Amino acid sequence: MAILIRDLHDDDLDGILQLWELVRSTGPAPVYSLAEVIASCQKDHAVVAVEAGRVVGAAVGRAAHAQGWIVFFAVDRSHVETDIGSRLLSALERRMLPLGLAKLSVLLAEGDDLVDGFESAGFEPRQSLRYLERVIPVQRQELGVLQELGGRLLRRDLWGEVAGMRTEKALLEQRLVLPLAQPDLAAEFGVVPPRAVMLFGPPGTGKTTFARAVASRLGWPFVEVFPSRLAADERGLPAALRDTFLKVAELEHAVLFMDEVEEVASRRRGDPPSAMQGVTNELLKLIPEFRDQPGRLLICATNFIRALDGAFLRHGRFDYVIPIGLPDEDARRAIWERYIPGSVIGSIDLSRLVERSDGLTPADIEYAARAASQSALERALRDPDPAVGTLVTEDYLLALRGTRATVSAETAAEFFQDIEVLARL
Structure with missing residues (x-):
C-alpha cells in the first residue's frame, strides 16, 4: 500500500509516541525527551508518513532564529519503503522553507545508524564538536x-x-x-x-x-x-x-x-x-x-x-x-579580600586585620570594610592630594575599633554548649 506523507494531525500523537518508544527500545536513546518531541509536534513543525492509517515515520523540526533543528526523526523500517526517510526530510524542509532558515541541523546519538541516511540527504557532518546540555530546573x-x-x-x-x-x-x-x-x-x-x-x-x-x-x-x-x-x-x-x-x-x-x-x-x-x-x-x-x-x-x-x-x-x-x-581565620581573610579594593589590597596588612577581627561575624567585617572605604573617600574629597585619600591598613584598624561585635562572649559560649547538646551531624 502506498505511503502518504502529510502534515501531522492531532490524532497522530499516539503514533509519535509509538515511534519514540520504538527508537528508544531498538537503538541509542533519542537526543530529545518525549515531552520535548510532543511539544514541538503541537507548536512547531511536523510531518508524518502514514500507511493504511498508521503512522510509520515522522520528522519534527523546530526553528531557532535562522537555524532549524530536527527534534525527532524516526521510521518503522519493518513496514515502509526504503526511501521513506528522504521523503520525510524533504517534506519537513519544504514545510519550514517559508521561515527563511539558513541551515537545517540534526543531533544524533553516538552509534545511531541514521547517519548515512542524513548524509545521503545532503547533511554534512561537522567535526570536533561536543554536545553539552543543562536541564533548566523550572518548567x-x-x-x-x-x-x-x-x-x-x-x-x-x-x-x-x-x-x-x-x-x-x-x-x-x-x-x-x-x-x-x-x-x-x-x-x-x-x-x-x-x-x-x-x-x-x-x-x-x-x-x-x-x-x-x-x-x-x-x-x-x-x-x-x-x-x-x-x-x-x-x-x-x-x-x-x-x-x-x-x-x-x-x-x-x-x-x-x-x-x-x-x-x-x-x-x-x-x-x-x-x-x-x-x-x-x-x-x-x-x-x-x-x-x-x-x-x-x-x-x-x-x-x-x-x-x-x-x-x-x-x-x-x-x-x-x-x-x-x-568565621575562622581562613574565612575572615577571605571576607576581607572580598571587600578591600583590588587596587590597594597588596599594601594592606591582612594578617593584622584577620587577627583583630577575631570574634566578628561576616556582617561585622563587611561593616568595618565599608566604613574604612567611606572614611577614605571623604578624606579624598577634602584633600585633592592622591596620597591623602589612599586606603591604608590604619583605616581598617580604625574602623574595627568603631565596630561593635554582634556576638557577645556569653552568646558565643552558649552556642558551643548548644553544639554539644543539640547539633546532629
Whole structure:
C-alpha cells in the first residue's frame, strides 16, 4: 500500500509516541525527551508518513532564529519503503522553507545508524564538536507558582562566593548537596537524600547565605518564607503556612527556606493554648508531609535554638541540625579580600586585620570594610592630594575599633554548649 506523507494531525500523537518508544527500545536513546518531541509536534513543525492509517515515520523540526533543528526523526523500517526517510526530510524542509532558515541541523546519538541516511540527504557532518546540555530546573508551567511564592532562581556561582568556612561548606556539600544532586549514586550506598535541615547559630553568621548557596549549588529554585509577612494574611498564620507548603509541592524541585523559625515554632507552654501554639502545631504537621515529596529541601534557620519547641527537633523531622558559627581565620581573610579594593589590597596588612577581627561575624567585617572605604573617600574629597585619600591598613584598624561585635562572649559560649547538646551531624 502506498505511503502518504502529510502534515501531522492531532490524532497522530499516539503514533509519535509509538515511534519514540520504538527508537528508544531498538537503538541509542533519542537526543530529545518525549515531552520535548510532543511539544514541538503541537507548536512547531511536523510531518508524518502514514500507511493504511498508521503512522510509520515522522520528522519534527523546530526553528531557532535562522537555524532549524530536527527534534525527532524516526521510521518503522519493518513496514515502509526504503526511501521513506528522504521523503520525510524533504517534506519537513519544504514545510519550514517559508521561515527563511539558513541551515537545517540534526543531533544524533553516538552509534545511531541514521547517519548515512542524513548524509545521503545532503547533511554534512561537522567535526570536533561536543554536545553539552543543562536541564533548566523550572518548567514553563511552574513559573506562575514560583512567581506567586516570591521564589527565584539564584546565580549558580553563589557556592564559590561563600568566603572561607571550609568545614561548614564541606559538611553541607557531603550531607545535603551530593545526595540530592546524585540520588541514584546515593541510593547505591543506601543514603537517603535529606528532606529537612536546621541551621543554628548567632545572628549574622551567614545562615541565610549558606541556604542560598545550597540552592545555587543544586540549581533549584529558592523560596524564602517570612513568618512576619505570612502573619498579615487575613486567613491567619497557620492557613498561610499550609498554603505556602501546598504551592511549593507544585514545583518539581525547590529549596524552601524559613529564617527565624523560632517565631513560629517556639516552646508551647501551659493552658489555655495560645494562637502561637496553633501555629507551632500546624508546622509540626506540615514538615512530615513535606518530607514525603522528593526533589525538595526545607532549610530552617534560627538564632535561638533553645527557644524552639522540643518536638520540633526530634528525629524524623530534621535530618541534620547544623551549627553555623563565627568565621575562622581562613574565612575572615577571605571576607576581607572580598571587600578591600583590588587596587590597594597588596599594601594592606591582612594578617593584622584577620587577627583583630577575631570574634566578628561576616556582617561585622563587611561593616568595618565599608566604613574604612567611606572614611577614605571623604578624606579624598577634602584633600585633592592622591596620597591623602589612599586606603591604608590604619583605616581598617580604625574602623574595627568603631565596630561593635554582634556576638557577645556569653552568646558565643552558649552556642558551643548548644553544639554539644543539640547539633546532629
